[in-house]
Amino acid sequence: MSQSNDAHPIGIDFGGSGIKAAPVDLDRGDFAAERVRIETPQPSTPDAVAEVFAELASSFDADDGGTPVGVTVPGVVRDGVVSTAANIDPSWVGVDAAALFSQAAGRPVFAVNDADAAGLAEAHFGAARGQKGLVIVTTLGTGIGSALLHDGVLLPNSELGHLEIDGRNAESHAANSAREKHDLSWEEWAERLTTYYRTVEGLLTPDLFVVGGGVSKHADKFLPMVDITTPIIPAVLRNKAGIVGAALYATRR
Template sequence: METGPITLCIDVGGTSIKVLRCEADGQAIDPPLIESTPSPSTPSPVLAQIADAASRVGSFDRAGFGFPAVVRGGICTRAVNLDTGWQGLDLARELGDLLGVPVRAANDADVQGLGCVSGNGLELVLTLGTGIGSAMFLDGTLIPNLELGHLPWCLPGADKTSFEQELGDAALKRIGVNAWLDLVPTALALYQRCLSCDTIYVGGGNARHLASLSLPDNVILIRNDAGLTGGVALWEGIPANRVIPRLT
């Protein structure tokens, strides 16, 4: 039985747009609707596609929107990998006008973190997809818009690039999965050395490649649906006694 308020959870990525209706406890009501991200991914076609998808999934009372940019107060304030038309756009207001419900918007990695962390200790969330997203929580409190993927990749003998340039999807396709898998544990170790995390969660479309690795005990692979269900936590907060959505 559906129990309100129902949240429409929205996740916009470089290749796909996903929408999912969830109950207030984060349980999905229907399977997610997944569509390709328009190209070019400028604001008007992307927002129109979200609205079109929303019109086909049933009724909802509010929306939680994860977007791959720095988002403050629902406004896109920095969009390194996106069309410049997103800069300064009030995502929550624009989408709210289209959907006719209140919308809360945040960085997509922050939303993924809200969908997976336990709320205990220092928890780092990394998303390995088109780029690298990151989010950090201290005892359940979000430290928003953490862009660890843009830190310099400073290994001896390496070119002066960033973590995202070395581990993003373009790099995986360029060097192949095996070479990419050699780099990911190094990146995780560097983050751990600098941040002393209690737990590191790794999600995103390319996290599945890590399933064959022997990872440290504090590294947990998570399912991609956390990037959607975290939209509920934008409204309800992190639930107590959460079951971590592990990738199996």
């Protein structure tokens, strides 16, 4: 049964394990109705995901389908086209996700990198709201996602998790997955994060770092030990950030 969304834009967060959707109240930066989640099909091919996408989008229809829809993609997205696919089926590379989802939903859909969506949400409704200058939002999870925003304006597809530091891909050494894999203490992980964030601040001199990802709920256990010059604070929207940011992105296209 369709749920009323009172014409709120819809955000859909496409992840490796689940695809989540909700209408978003952009006055509050929060869900306007209860979130719906469907398992990501395996394999997560474009056609299989498009079917789930259409089901999710239609579950919130309260009008003629004219409400904006935004979708996150866990990869680089340029003009709607996916360029990388680290945690989804490799067949996504080269696919025009925006066109595919638009056809499936029967309305215009706008695709954005997942970390960029989270960054937009944190900049406009979360930890970096009202922050001037350069804000770098990082998500610490399986990898390290990044979003660059200057005075709230997104500079997309930064991919700072793939910086080479000390001869290694940064996220392979400093992501939360590396902490879990190597059973690092919070202090040991903070040392790795210090190296990572010092490298980024040396390159870009940001005014603020915001740290997201599921592990951010434990920020008090590691962020105070990250020894850098730039202020660094935890994200506040957490698992809502992708959906909220995707909906916001769709209204700005």
